[in-house]
Amino acid sequence: xxxxxxxxxxxxxxxxxxxxxxxxxxxxxxxxxxxxxxxxxxxxxxxxxxxxxxxxxxxxxxxxxxxxxxxxxxxxxxxxxxxxxxxxxxxxxxxxxxxxxxxxxxxxxxxxxx
Amino acid sequence: xxxxxxxxxxxxxxxxxxxxxxxxxxxxxxxxxxxxxxxxxxxxxxxxxxxxxxxxxxxxxxxxxxxxxxxxxxxxxxxxxxxxxxxxxxxxxxxxxxxxxxxxxxxxxxxx
Numbered sequence: 403x404x405x406x407x408x409x410x411x412x413x414x415x416x417x418x419x420x421x422x423x424x425x426x427x428x429x430x431x432x433x434x435x436x437x438x439x440x441x442x443x444x445x446x447x448x449x450x451x452x453x454x455x456x457x458x459x460x461x462x463x464x465x466x467x468x469x470x471x472x473x474x475x476x477x478x479x480x481x482x483x484x485x486x487x488x489x490x491x492x493x494x495x496x497x498x499x500x501x502x503x504x505x506x507x508x509x510x511x512x513x514x515x516x
Numbered sequence: 517x518x519x520x521x522x523x524x525x526x527x528x529x530x531x532x533x534x535x536x537x538x539x540x541x542x543x544x545x546x547x548x549x550x551x552x553x554x555x556x557x558x559x560x561x562x563x564x565x566x567x568x569x570x571x572x573x574x575x576x577x578x579x580x581x582x583x584x585x586x587x588x589x590x591x592x593x594x595x596x597x598x599x600x601x602x603x604x605x606x607x608x609x610x611x612x613x614x615x616x617x618x619x620x621x622x623x624x625x626x627x628x
Contacts (some may be wrong), residue, residue, distance in 0.1 A: 507560050
């Protein structure tokens with residue numbers, strides 16, 4: 403299993419551009435998450451999904467959109483990029499509910515908006 | 517607003533010593549707690565989870581949970597330079613989403 407994969411690894415965007423961060427998992431996990439991590443900070447939840455076709459906002463959803471058309475894929479869309487969106491983005495997935503619902507993380511996408 | 521608090525460190529310990537990492541949380545309804553290790557430039561990886569009061573041991577790692585005091589800790593015995601990383605504490609509340617709230621992490625530096 404490849405686990406959780408993310409593309410691209412790095413990206414530089416100009417202010418106002420848009421892009422999609424890709425996330426895929428091959429573990430048949432129902433739950434998927436997008437986090438951002440700013441320097442010296444913990445992870446903040448942007449959006450999450452509990453299954454195909456079901457998504458919901460996390461702590462910091464403004465400026466982002468998601469979709470979940472399949473169990474495997476959970477892309478994150480940035481519209482009208484702003485410097486405040488410069489961050490490292492992690493996608494994660496988990497299988498079980500409750501205390502054993504360990505989240506597995508992808509390698510991350512480092513995004514710079516200038 | 518649910519919060520998870522950690523001392524940002526750095527916590528510096530000599531090789532072979534016990535490293536003690538601490539975390540407090542605000543939500544009395546929190547059910548489970550996770551410790552993740554994150555090397556610089558890498559993604560978080562799970563070390564342990566705990567959901568019952570008391571201690572849970574796994575090799576050199578021991579997680580401790582005290583729900584009355586809303587306190588969770590991670591002890592690393594026989595610390596090695598390879599343990600040098602940021603340790604993230606996360607709490608999972610109830611509900612059907614498995615959402616985690618993360619602390620800002622504690623940077624551990626193990627000195628050879």
